[in-house]
Amino acid sequence: MTLRIRDLHQRYGDLEILSIASWEIGEGIFWIQGENGAGKSTLFRTIAGMLPYTGSLVLDGLYDLKKHPVDFRLRINLGEAEPLYPSFLTPGDLISFVAEAKKSPAGQSEMLIDALGINYLQTPFGSCSSGMVKKVSLAVSFLGKPSVIILDEPLITIDREARAALFALIREYRADGATFLLSSHEAFRDEGLDVTETFVLKNKTLSAVWDV
Numbered sequence: 001m002t003l004r005i006r007d008l009h010q011r012y013g014d015l016e017i018l019s020i021a022s023w024e025i026g027e028g029i030f031w032i033q034g035e036n037g038a039g040k041s042t043l044f045r046t047i048a049g050m051l052p053y054t055g056s057l058v059l060d061g062l063y064d065l066k067k068h069p070v071d072f073r074l075r076i077n078l079g080e081a082e083p084l085y086p087s088f089l090t091p092g093d094l095i096s097f098v099a100e101a102k103k104s105p106a107g108q109s110e111m112l113i114d115a116l117g118i119n120y121l122q123t124p125f126g127s128c129s130s131g132m133v134k135k136v137s138l139a140v141s142f143l144g145k146p147s148v149i150i151l152d153e154p155l156i157t158i159d160r161e162a163r164a165a166l167f168a169l170i171r172e173y174r175a176d177g178a179t180f181l182l183s184s185h186e187a188f189r190d191e192g193l194d195v196t197e198t199f200v201l202k203n204k205t206l207s208a209v210w211d212v
């Protein structure tokens with residue numbers, strides 16, 4: 001079992017966004033659908049250990065986020081839908097910092113920088129285009145040896161070449177055992193991605209979708 005959720009509740013103030021009694025996935029590529037505001041980004045941030053929650057989240061059958069926060073976070077990466085970084089920081093700074101935190105193997109940062117065409121390593125984020133910021137956020141979500149990579153709306157703002165490079169990386173990491181949770185309002189059908197299962201987030205919970 002790659003990821004197991006039990007009795008997960010997530011709220012902002014008095015507003016409950018998630019109430020998931022039980023959800024489990026093995027290895028694969030999972031597409032998470034949902035209308036605007038359904039709570040996909042909230043779900044992803046919660047699974048990535050970025051928001052307080054009640055319930056249990058277990059990765060690889062071994063690491064409970066509450067009991068093993070460091071081991072859990074080392075093995076799960078999140079690429080945010082609309083990433084925001086301090087304007088004074090450069091892509092080079094961010095990539096080196098995350099590479100160290102994620103125990104990235106030698107040469108991996110350079111491979112990702114090259115694959116995604118990141119050519120403004122020393123330009124502060126404040127002067128980078130939104131597509132460049134997004135490419136950097138995608139690059140850092142592949143650093144280390146993650147069991148699960150969550151990509152929230154990975155296709156927004158990136159150009160055609162970066163899109164092709166992203167799908168190639170997803171296929172490569174999947175072949176190496178990584179599991180993906182992807183959200184997108186666009187279908188992935190034409191991209192040659194073998195989606196294992198599709199779920200829809202609706203009424204605060206996840207349900208399987210059989211006929212997409």
Ligand SMILES: Nc1ncnc2c1ncn2[C@@H]1O[C@H](COP(=O)(O)OP(=O)(O)OP(=O)(O)O)[C@@H](O)[C@H]1O
Nearest residue numbers: 012013017034035036037038039040041042043081
């Ligand atoms: N920090 C926050 N504080 C309070 N409410 C929030 C916060 N973040 C999100 N919400 C609310 O929680 C709900 C779920 O938002 P979320 O961004 O998770 O949805 P989403 O499915 O990712 O939407 P979209 O497809 O539009 O990106 C929305 O009603 C949103 O307004």
